[in-house]
Amino acid sequence: MSETLLESALRLQRAGRLAEAAEIYAQVLRSEPRHFDALHGLGIIRYQTGRLEEAERLIGEAAEVNPNAANAFYNRACLLQRLNRLDEALACFDRAVAIKPDYIEALVNRSMVLSTLKRHDAAFASLDAVVALRPNIAEAWNNRGAAAFALGRLDEALASYDRATALKPEYAEGWKNRAIALLLLQRVDEALSAFDRASALAPRDADIQRRRADLLFQLNRAGDAARAYESYLALKPDDAPAWNRRGRALQQERRLPEALACYDKAIALAPGDMSARLDRANLLFEIERFDDAGNDYQIVRDGDPNCPAYVTGYMTLCRLHGCDWSRLKDERERIGALVGAGQFVLDPIGNILLFDSPEKQLAFARVWATQKYLAAPVPLWKGEVYPHDKIRVAYLSADFRTHATALLMAGVFEAHDRSRFETTAISFGANDNSPMRARLEAGFDRFIDVRNVGDAEVAEQLRRAEIDIAIDLKGYTQEGRPGILAFRPVPIQAQYLGYPGTMAAEYYDYVIADRFVIPEEHRPYFTEQVAYLPDTYQCNDKKRAVGPRTPTRAEFGLPESGFVFCCFNNNQKILPEMFDVWMRVLRQVDNSVLWLLQDNLAVVRNLSREAIVRGVAPERLVFAKRCMPPDHLARQRLADLFLDTLPYNAHTTCSDALWVGLPVLTALGECFAGRVAASLLSALGVPELIARSLEEYESLALKLARDRTALAAIREEVTRHRDTHPLFDTVRFTRNLEAAYVTMWERQQRGERPRTFAVSRLQ
Numbered sequence: 001m002s003e004t005l006l007e008s009a010l011r012l013q014r015a016g017r018l019a020e021a022a023e024i025y026a027q028v029l030r031s032e033p034r035h036f037d038a039l040h041g042l043g044i045i046r047y048q049t050g051r052l053e054e055a056e057r058l059i060g061e062a063a064e065v066n067p068n069a070a071n072a073f074y075n076r077a078c079l080l081q082r083l084n085r086l087d088e089a090l091a092c093f094d095r096a097v098a099i100k101p102d103y104i105e106a107l108v109n110r111s112m113v114l115s116t117l118k119r120h121d122a123a124f125a126s127l128d129a130v131v132a133l134r135p136n137i138a139e140a141w142n143n144r145g146a147a148a149f150a151l152g153r154l155d156e157a158l159a160s161y162d163r164a165t166a167l168k169p170e171y172a173e174g175w176k177n178r179a180i181a182l183l184l185l186q187r188v189d190e191a192l193s194a195f196d197r198a199s200a201l202a203p204r205d206a207d208i209q210r211r212r213a214d215l216l217f218q219l220n221r222a223g224d225a226a227r228a229y230e231s232y233l234a235l236k237p238d239d240a241p242a243w244n245r246r247g248r249a250l251q252q253e254r255r256l257p258e259a260l261a262c263y264d265k266a267i268a269l270a271p272g273d274m275s276a277r278l279d280r281a282n283l284l285f286e287i288e289r290f291d292d293a294g295n296d297y298q299i300v301r302d303g304d305p306n307c308p309a310y311v312t313g314y315m316t317l318c319r320l321h322g323c324d325w326s327r328l329k330d331e332r333e334r335i336g337a338l339v340g341a342g343q344f345v346l347d348p349i350g351n352i353l354l355f356d357s358p359e360k361q362l363a364f365a366r367v368w369a370t371q372k373y374l375a376a377p378v379p380l381w382k383g384e385v386y387p388h389d390k391i392r393v394a395y396l397s398a399d400f401r402t403h404a405t406a407l408l409m410a411g412v413f414e415a416h417d418r419s420r421f422e423t424t425a426i427s428f429g430a431n432d433n434s435p436m437r438a439r440l441e442a443g444f445d446r447f448i449d450v451r452n453v454g455d456a457e458v459a460e461q462l463r464r465a466e467i468d469i470a471i472d473l474k475g476y477t478q479e480g481r482p483g484i485l486a487f488r489p490v491p492i493q494a495q496y497l498g499y500p501g502t503m504a505a506e507y508y509d510y511v512i513a514d515r516f517v518i519p520e521e522h523r524p525y526f527t528e529q530v531a532y533l534p535d536t537y538q539c540n541d542k543k544r545a546v547g548p549r550t551p552t553r554a555e556f557g558l559p560e561s562g563f564v565f566c567c568f569n570n571n572q573k574i575l576p577e578m579f580d581v582w583m584r585v586l587r588q589v590d591n592s593v594l595w596l597l598q599d600n601l602a603v604v605r606n607l608s609r610e611a612i613v614r615g616v617a618p619e620r621l622v623f624a625k626r627c628m629p630p631d632h633l634a635r636q637r638l639a640d641l642f643l644d645t646l647p648y649n650a651h652t653t654c655s656d657a658l659w660v661g662l663p664v665l666t667a668l669g670e671c672f673a674g675r676v677a678a679s680l681l682s683a684l685g686v687p688e689l690i691a692r693s694l695e696e697y698e699s700l701a702l703k704l705a706r707d708r709t710a711l712a713a714i715r716e717e718v719t720r721h722r723d724t725h726p727l728f729d730t731v732r733f734t735r736n737l738e739a740a741y742v743t744m745w746e747r748q749q750r751g752e753r754p755r756t757f758a759v760s761r762l763q
Contacts (some may be wrong), residue, residue, distance in 0.1 A: 010041065018045050036066045037173050038442035052082055052200035068099055074106045089113050102133050112143070123147040138168035138621040138653060145177055183215065184604025191215065199231075206235040210242060217245060220454045222252035244279060251283055254430060259283055274304040278311065285318060291602050294318035309338045310656065313346035319571040320353055321600030323610070327739035328576065339363050344371050348501055350475045352673045353572055356647030361671055364596035365504035368476060372483075375507050379488030380463040386491070390422040391745050394467045394490070397498070398429025398479035400447075402436045403653035405473055405498060407629060410436065411541035411730035413443035417738060424467065426450055426458065428481055459487035468492060468748075469741055472508070492744045492754070494531065497538070500651070500673040502526040510744060512737070513537045516679035517672045529754040531740040534761035535726035538676065539737070540655050542730045547634030557622050562591035563705050566639035566662075568624075568632075568653050571596070571603045573645040576610070581698045582643060583614035589705045596641055599621035635660050640711065641704055646694070649677040658684055659728065661719035663711065665689050665704070667697040683727040686717055732762055 005024050012020045034211035046054045056076060080089035093110035097103055099450055107130045112123075124147035130140045145160030161178035165171055179194035194211040202208055213228030229246035232240065247262030260283055266276035281296035297315035300307050316331040334352055338345045339360065344367050346354075351364040386392075395413070399405040416423055424446040431449065441447045462470060462484070470490040475498045485493045485507055494510035495503055502511065504527050511518070511528040514537040518530055558564050564584070567574070574596075586592050598604055603741045608618035624635070633656055636642075642657045644650050644666035650657070654677045657664050666677035668690055678690045691697035704711045722728050738761045747755065 013090060018048060020208050021406070022160050025289045034061075039043060040071075045292050049106045056080060057081065062194065064217065072710070074103065086113050086116060109134075110368040112761075118150075121151065124151065136167060138164040138171050138174060141167065142171070142174045142177060143494070145174075149177070149181060154181055154185050154423050158185065167702065170201055172205060172208065173676050175201065175204075175209050179211070179215075188215075192219070199228075203231070204235060206232060209235060213242070214245070217249055221452055222249040222251070223452075224240060224253070226253060227247040227597075236452075239270055240266045240276065243269065244273075244276040247279060247283075251279075251286075256283065256287055260265070265749045272303070272718060274300045274307060274678075278307075281314070285314060285321075288321070288600055290321040290600055294322070294324075309345045312338070313350060317346065317350050317353070317572070320575075322600060323571055323574055323606040324347040324602065325576045325606075335359065339367060342367060344368065349478075349499065352501065352648050352671065353575075356670045356674055358522050361501045362504060362525045362527075365476065369482075369503065371506040373486050373505055375505070376487045379507075380459055381488050381491055384466075384491075385749055385751070386466045386467065386468060388422075388466065390418075390420055391731060391741060392422045392424070392466060392468045393741060394424040394426055394462060394465070394470045395444075396428070396471055396481070396484060397473035398427070398481075399473065399498075400425055400427045400437060400440045401432040402434045402629070403429075404442060406436050407544065408497070408541060408652055408655065409473070410439055410443060411543055412539045412734050412737065415731050415734040417426045417734075418445070421738065421741070424448065424465065426462070426484075428453075428458070429479055455481060455483035456487060459489040460486045461491040468745055469494065471496050471512075472497045472503075476501075476502055490598060491748050493529070494744070500676065501671065502528060512740060513672070514679050516557060516682060517675045522672075523756070529756045531744065532756070532758035533733075533734070533736050533740060534759055535733070536679045538651070538655065539728060539733045540659070540728045542728050544633070545630045546660060547630040550634050550637050553638050556595070556624060556635065556638065558595060559593060562593060563589055563641075564593055564595055564639045565641055565643050565701070565705070566595035566636070567643045567645065568595075568597050568636070568656070569645050569648075569650050573648045574607075575645070575647075575695070579607075579610060580614065581694055581701075583611060583616045584615050585643075585698060585705070586620055588702055591707065593622050594643075595618045595622045595624060598625055632656070633660050636660050641701065643667060643701060644677050647671060647674045649674050651676045654680050655727075658718055661715055661722070663689055663704070663718050665691065665697065665701055667691045667694055680727055683725060684718065685721045685725045686714060689714065 008024055012024070040058070046058060060157070074093070080086070093106050093113065095109065097106050100106070107126050110126050124144065128533065130137065130144075134140065141160045141164035145157040145164065147672055148157035148160060158178065158181040161174055161181060164174035165178055168174065175198035179191045179198060182191035182194060192215055195208065198205070198208045201210050209232035212230050215230050216225035226246055226249040226726065229242055229249060233246065236242065243262045243266035243388055244605060247259045250256075250259035250262060259427050260280065263276050263283065265282035266273070267280065270276070274354065277296055278300050281293045281300065284293035284296060294315055297311050297318060301311050301315065312331070313335055316328070316335060316713065319325070319327070333347050335354065339351075340363070346364065348364045348368050349363065351361060355361070397405060413423065423444045424749055425440065425444040425448065427447065427449050428451050430451070448461070450461070467490045469492040470485060472480070472482065472485060472493070472495045475482065475495045479496045480498070480506065481501065486505070488507050492510070493508055494512060495508050496512040500517070502525060504526070508528050510531045511526055512531045512533065514533050514535070517537055518526060525531060553560055553564070565582070582594055586594060595606070601663065604623055611618050611621055627635075635659050636657055639662055640653075642650070642662050642664040644664055646667050647669045649666060649669065650664060654664050654666070658680065664677055664681065664687070666681065666689065668678050669675055681687060681689050689700075691700055704714070728731055736759050743757055743759070744754070
């Protein structure tokens with residue numbers, strides 16, 4: 001009778017009529033409480049209907065009735081595993097395997113329990129047994145790989161994943177795990193290829209899509225990463241960190257409005273997570289929305305008491321860009337204390353805006369170098385001496401486009417002696433498709449765009465090319481990539497022009513300078529050896545075009561007969577100490593105005609307020625928008641005297657003014673950045689425009705404004721000397737620079753260490 005009932009119950013169970021089948025099993029158990037098949041069958045139905053604890057009890061009783069029923073122990077083990085009673089589950093799997101040693105399912109699930117219990121050696125042994133019995137199960141090889149991975153045996157894990165994907169080429173999970181192992185083995189290209197395969201096989205697997213996007217981002221493939229994050233976010237639209245990472249990728253691609261929208265989405269999803277707010281602030285800073293950026297930095301600092309120290313520094317920089325000095329005194333003290341404690345507060349170029357101290361500049365640079373750009377433990381260059389017919393020089397920059405650096409250096413690149421030097425451009429900035437870009441590309445023997453190539457690979461390219469001398473034209477300025485030279489790919493590594501200070505990094509051998517910008521007493525504040533050029537360290541391009549038409553003063557709101565002081569330095573270089581001097585001068589020179597750049601509306605608002613506080617009507621400040629370089633040069637002819645800033649002088653802006661005959665009055669600072677204008681004026685033969693103090697600077701400004709004859713004589717001297725003195729002699733400068741390269745190269749060829757030297761003045 002029981003057997004007939006059990007057959008009926010089994011048919012009903014297979015047909016999915018579980019309630020009817022359960023009633024029959026219960027009927028059997030009422031008459032035979034220890035009937036194995038009824039206990040086991042009812043237990044299975046209770047498992048199927050989600051009544052796990054009752055199912056476990058029933059199947060456990062069945063196993064007691066028949067202690068040799070491997071399937072009962074296996075099923076009970078699976079239930080115990082679901083109930084997270086792992087030690088009991090493991091004991092039941094062990095019993096099932098003891099009864100039936102080739103019980104594949106039990107061996108596989110047993111390994112999963114062992115892995116959860118962190119008993120990875122035992123899990124690996126269990127899976128070894130599985131693949132020995134059934135070598136063609138891809139999932140078993142995948143699980144074996146996971147156990148080996150957990151044991152840190154990456155090569156063994158990879159071999160298992162290889163076997164899994166070979167057995168089952170459409171196995172997305174196997175490809176994903178293979179990619180992760182390859183990544184940890186630093187076989188990055190293969191890892192990406194495996195992620196690509198997994199992504200194609202499982203386009204709706206969010207974990208695969210996210211991991212692939214993260215890897216693309218780490219590889220600096222920002223455009224691909226942005227697209228990959230887009231695919232992932234279509235699956236997981238509420239992942240705030242992924243929105244944030246997509247924003248970073250888009251920001252690298254210069255798709256700034258889209259990046260900002262991603263940051264906004266991340267903030268909306270996770271208002272308490274300050275990372276997106278911080279990235280948003282950095283973007284707003286980059287696109288010169290300084291008021292908004294400063295507000296975001298303030299929110300980060302107020303919302304996160306443990307926020308990085310640099311939030312304070314960049315909040316101060318935002319205010320400087322808007323000429324908001326309301327908290328500058330306190331913030332300078334706070335920033336100085338944080339740097340003194342070894343914390344990263346500002347990038348070194350930001351420090352130059354705040355402090356006229358070579359000691360502080362060295363301290364800032366050391367913090368930056370040690371926290372961001374440590375030397376690679378194993379240098380790429382192994383000490384070889386390259387036997388080249390020509391000295392191979394590579395220039396590294398993000399500014400091979402319409403940019404101040406290019407405006408200064410284009411002529412140098414063209415003037416290099418190609419019989420002695422082979423030049424390469426390593427470009428990691430945007431291509432603006434400008435005439436300047438085309439000119440620069442033609443000015444090198446080789447022009448290599450590495451925007452989408454990581455630092456390590458760029459360094460490897462330099463090593464393979466056997467470059468003799470690498471010249472970093474960016475240093476610690478925006479978009480700089482010192483990380484390339486941190487791999488030491490080149491025998492001689494120097495920094496020049498872009499960053500006016502020490503890099504404080506052991507892998508920079510030389511800084512190219514002159515006696516003005518790095519006097520002998522300042523050498524202790526530079527970790528590099530100094531290559532001293534004669535005349536001036538700054539190059540200039542004698543081909544610079546000036547707009548054909550000089551506009552009228554009326555077009556810019558300037559007085560026709562009044563005295564026009566100007567300062568076309570970036571607004572953030574204007575500090576209250578210098579503004580005090582300017583306002584005193586304006587008060588003493590009737591009908592005079594001060595002509596300034598306007599980078600943002602906050603500058604107009606704040607400087608107008610500061611002028612009123614100092615007794616000067618705000619309409620005596622005249623603001624000019626930026627324009628194309630030739631037009632900017634032409635309009636400077638309308639000014640009478642350029643007033644320089646401290647502690648950060650006019651650099652390219654000083655050359656701009658002098659090129660069109662506009663005298664520049666400067667004060668000599670304590671740091672490299674505050675001594676550049678003096679270097680240029682000396683090379684032009686007008687040292688009388690160099691003041692040794694702010695008091696002398698103020699006195700000279702008043703004297704020149706009141707004595708139009710003396711000013712006219714200086715103006716005539718500036719114009720005449722343009723063609724007779726070294727400042728704008730591009731070929732002369734290039735020969736001096738090449739002489740420095742030869743000295744560096746000859747020392748290296750002899751096996752000698754870098755050493756400070758001076759290039760002799762050409763006769």
